[in-house]
Amino acid sequence: MEIRVQLTTTPKRKPESTNLGFGRVFTDHMFMMDYTPEQGWHDPRIVPYGPLALEPATAVLHYAQAVFEGMKAFRAQDGRVLLFRPRLNLERLNRSNARMCIPPIDPEFVLQALKQLVNLDRDWIPTAPGTALYIRPFIFAADPILGVHPARTYKFIIFLSPVGSYYAQGINPVSIYVEPEYVRAVRGGTGEAKAAGNYAAGLKAQQAANAEGHAQVLWLDALEHRYVEEVGAMNVFFKFGDEVATPALSGSILPGIVRRSVLDLLRSWGMEVSERRITIEEVYEAHSSGTLKEAFGTGTAAVISPIGRLAWRDQVIQVNEGRIGELAQKLYDTLTGIQTGRLPDELGWTEEV
């Protein structure tokens, strides 16, 4: 399919690289295409970034039939623009599509479209340490019909946002509230898909956690409220003595690309790594006995975010005395080093635009 290109006639001023925050400014262009059962995905185009006109009855606004992805492009010192394991995101997008009754996309075509878009807006890629061009592909149900059923028509859009760190704290350790009552996802639900509604479901608990000074919520399993699952915008790892453990993918946890990359790196370093069930009691007991060495989150937006404090019921503990752990720092340096071309990409994870 040929991608039609309409360039903006009013290019925007690019922001300073130093105080970007996360997802507040958007580049000049976006990619779009439409789906109908008759034509499949069609009319791929790059157009100026701007508002969409939608009827109030548009299905996604009512029933949240929508999925999304999060990826990043980096500018290497030699000027190359690098994507990080983009095919894994597009494969995951299709798994999310399947769960949400959305027609699949062609990952190779979308990757080419995404590269064309990033290349067009490449001057927007920030270069300050810890910054990147965040890429947000998403698909939503576009039928203006109120009956509850999978839509016939969809829109697929990719837009771009120069970003700094996800948390105001940067790479400094965050405080996390362990949610004892609300749940994010239940096995058999949509928790392992990157479905828009999963994030709405988490807002109530996050609001309460924020009000008490915590950055985010650590979700426990929905049945027993014991097993650690994930932290809304990131997967979670614990270092117990020499073992680095993360919750096994149970069906209600998002299979993160950075989670997978951290597991690959740790294994390549010969470390003892497990994907298994972890109870919140185990985390607290390890803290009491002195074997809980570090805790950190992983995600595209969050990169590696050390956890300095956990609050579960009335028990607040400090992890690694609230400091960045040695392992979290090493993972952060290695991952961002590979992503930005500063370190050799021995595992073949980056792809040039």
Ligand code: COI
């Ligand atoms: C990402 O890490 O890219 C995500 O999609 C998390 C997000 C909700 C900010």
